[in-house]
Amino acid sequence: MAENNLVLYRKYRPKSFKDFVGQEQVTKVIMNEISTGSISHAYLFSGHRGTGKTTMARIFAKAINCQNRQGAEPCNECPSCKEINEGRAIDLIEVDAASNRGIEEIKSLRESIRFAPTFLKYKVLILDEAHQLSKDATNALLKIMEEPPAYVVFILATTEANKMIPTISSRCQKFNFHKLNHDIIEEKLKIICKAEKIKIEKDALDLLISSADGSLRDAEAKMNQLINFVTDVAFTSGDVREILGLSDINLAIELVDMLAKKEKVKAIKFISDNMEKGLDISDFLSMTIDYLRKIMLLKIGAELIDIVMPSETKEAKEKAIEQSELFEEKRLAKTLELLMDAENKTKYSSIPQLPMELAIIESLGD
Ligand SMILES: [Zn+2]
Structure with a gap:
């Protein structure tokens, strides 16, 4: 992690047990x-x-x-x-x-x-x-x-x-x-934002926290990256995504929704539309696999939610559980396998989205 991104982490590092969070x-x-x-x-x-x-x-x-x-x-x-x-x-x-x-x-x-x-x-x-x-x-x-x-x-x-x-x-x-949950990281970041006069919308803060995957130090480093861009206007989730170079997890969530509901045509069109807007298919594929894995684990047991998605918001967790209920366990495992295959094939394919399309078509069957 770049040294200059650790300024906030050092500045707000707790010095006593009472300030230690999680x-x-x-x-x-x-x-x-x-x-x-x-x-x-x-x-x-x-x-x-x-x-x-x-x-x-x-x-x-x-x-x-x-x-x-x-x-x-x-x-x-x-x-x-x-x-x-x-x-x-x-x-x-x-x-x-x-x-x-x-x-x-x-x-x-x-x-x-x-x-x-x-x-x-x-x-x-x-x-x-x-x-x-x-x-x-x-x-x-x-x-x-x-x-x-x-x-x-x-x-x-x-x-x-x-x-x-x-x-x-x-x-x-x-x-x-263990990984820190969303609320704990949020509480700490809010203190930092207030002290450093950083304005950020709730959605944007949620996105930043989710991308830190339960690590307070990572969350603080990401907040640090925003500092150079501070203005009077609050950061939006779009700003955060752009500055931190985050992929839009919402795209993966949307696609998984279509897979869950077996909406084959809609899914293929969705990929093609987003590629026209500049979506990197390899990134998207690995993000989808990562998200779908979480859905599979939730399918096995919804009580795994805090292990599977420690730093997500309550809404994101509810959404994921809802999606896991739409899939049958076997189909979920099969889809994941097919997408992983597609991930390997993508780099050799002259049509970058083809392996992912094939995986989706096969996983949804006739
Ligand atoms: Zn002393």
Whole structure:
């Protein structure tokens, strides 16, 4: 993600547990551990990108080192809190394993935790994207974790917990960070809009949030992209789509409606009309597949809605459930398969829309 798109994310990054949004369960357990003095020495924070793993790690690091803690909350004013907030605490070591994945980095980590902390009570080691460490580096890390000095706390963060070796993850207290729902992201973005004097229509904000797929950091980065275009007039969904380069998911929803109602002619005409308006058929096809997959999962169980569409609005969720009820399960699976085939064939086809048309005709039968 481009650095200059992270300005809002940094500016509005929470400094206390009370300002941390979503992940209530994680926050509750961690705050309880801190206030009762029963913290672990290794944590594994796993889950979707931009859902607060490293932010939580930093607040945690601050809280356990705070000289004037109130319950579990860091004061943000004592010298320890200030050092961490200003990014100059030498006892807080943050490593991004995605770009520092080798054995040398872990060796230097080992060096840096050999001595007791110089200023803080604990040395806290935050290892982001921990699953990306090389094999050698992972083994070296394991060695350190097997006999850690008492003053060290490890916080490993990963988007792919399944790639962590069991000998490491079994040493950690594990927390899962889930995708954030629409309302939570909306609440945070509204605060930012107000403070930054960004005017945006409700539809436009909904669209931006949906495109962030449950990641607050992504949503904030997208909001950041709008800033250069701020005027007195509120952003419309058209503006947002254009500035962020978003495809219009509504097109996929409309097409799926026609497929659900077996409106073959209408569907073919719809594709052709939109191509005349400049629709990129490959984009459209993958968007349709992505959306139809959600419909299929909802067909299996409507209670999956919050997993399948975490960041959609209530209306979009209702619409999707309604559509899933129009399909038979078998036909849905078949249509998806045919569209996936079409996706592979599109790049070789001299008539770009032909594979998609064939898929639709076959899936709707006679
Ligand atoms: Zn403090």
